[in-house]
Amino acid sequence: MDLKLIYFDLPFWRAEISRLPLFIANIEFEDFRPSDEDWDYAKENGKMKDGTIIPFRELPVLSINGESVAQTMAIARICGKLGGMYPEDIVAAGKVDQVVIAVENINALLSPSMREEDPIKKKAMRAELSANELPTYLGYLQAIMDANNSEWFVGDDMTIADLAVWSLLGWIASGVIDDISSEVIRPFKGLVRLYNEINKNPRVREWKIKTYDYDRVRDDEYSFGVPDSI
Numbered sequence: 001m002d003l004k005l006i007y008f009d010l011p012f013w014r015a016e017i018s019r020l021p022l023f024i025a026n027i028e029f030e031d032f033r034p035s036d037e038d039w040d041y042a043k044e045n046g047k048m049k050d051g052t053i054i055p056f057r058e059l060p061v062l063s064i065n066g067e068s069v070a071q072t073m074a075i076a077r078i079c080g081k082l083g084g085m086y087p088e089d090i091v092a093a094g095k096v097d098q099v100v101i102a103v104e105n106i107n108a109l110l111s112p113s114m115r116e117e118d119p120i121k122k123k124a125m126r127a128e129l130s131a132n133e134l135p136t137y138l139g140y141l142q143a144i145m146d147a148n149n150s151e152w153f154v155g156d157d158m159t160i161a162d163l164a165v166w167s168l169l170g171w172i173a174s175g176v177i178d179d180i181s182s183e184v185i186r187p188f189k190g191l192v193r194l195y196n197e198i199n200k201n202p203r204v205r206e207w208k209i210k211t212y213d214y215d216r217v218r219d220d221e222y223s224f225g226v227p228d229s230i
């Protein structure tokens with residue numbers, strides 16, 4: 001099977017949720033990270049320079065035997081299935097999806113403040129996020145995990161749901177989102193434990209050493225290295 005996963009050169013959850021199941025399961029794939037110039041071309045033409053179609057002119061895109069699949073969730077299901085991190089059972093699969101979509105929703109909660117250019121408004125939005133919106137959503141996630149009676153969100157094994165939450169928490173805990181810190185996560189003991197445990201997974205550690213550039217300094221809130229513990 002010919003697999004090429006296209007996403008920017010960042011450890012963002014939208015890509016990690018699919019890169020990691022492939023890497024952990026030792027499945028060969030091309031981890032393609034377009035340059036700004038590559039991306040400008042794709043935005044304009046709806047395809048990469050090698051012809052790979054970018055259906056919504058957004059990333060991630062998975063090219064699988066030459067067929068393009070877009071949208072984070074669709075790609076994550078494929079990569080999760082290939083890597084044995086997505087359940088066969090339809091109820092369990094739905095429970096995995098609900099957590100990944102919650103991660104998408106938390107990302108969407110953060111997005112308006114990422115775009116806000118007025119520093120005073122931005123600070124106020126971040127204060128609201130830290131005090132109310134994020135704790136509320138993280139509390140819902142914690143309750144789902146508690147109901148599963150396991151260290152994972154669904155069943156007894158790590159799934160893409162756990163990886164999505166891990167990656168999102170890493171972004172928050174990295175401190176690059178001004179005025180939002182790991183303190184917002186700390187009250188949720190199960191989430192903290194999940195985060196720290198996944199960081200100890202030998203394949204995850206290997207992946208981080210191989211691909212996370214802790215020294216890179218970029219002037220944006222997406223540039224980060226996921227800390228090893230909260």
Ligand SMILES: N[C@@H](CCC(=O)N[C@@H](CS)C(=O)NCC(=O)O)C(=O)O
Nearest residue numbers: 014043057058059060070071072073
């Ligand atoms: N609905 C899409 C959203 C993807 C998305 O927002 N991608 C962003 C990066 S995180 C993107 O491609 N931004 C670049 C651009 O629009 O130029 C999904 O679920 O994958």
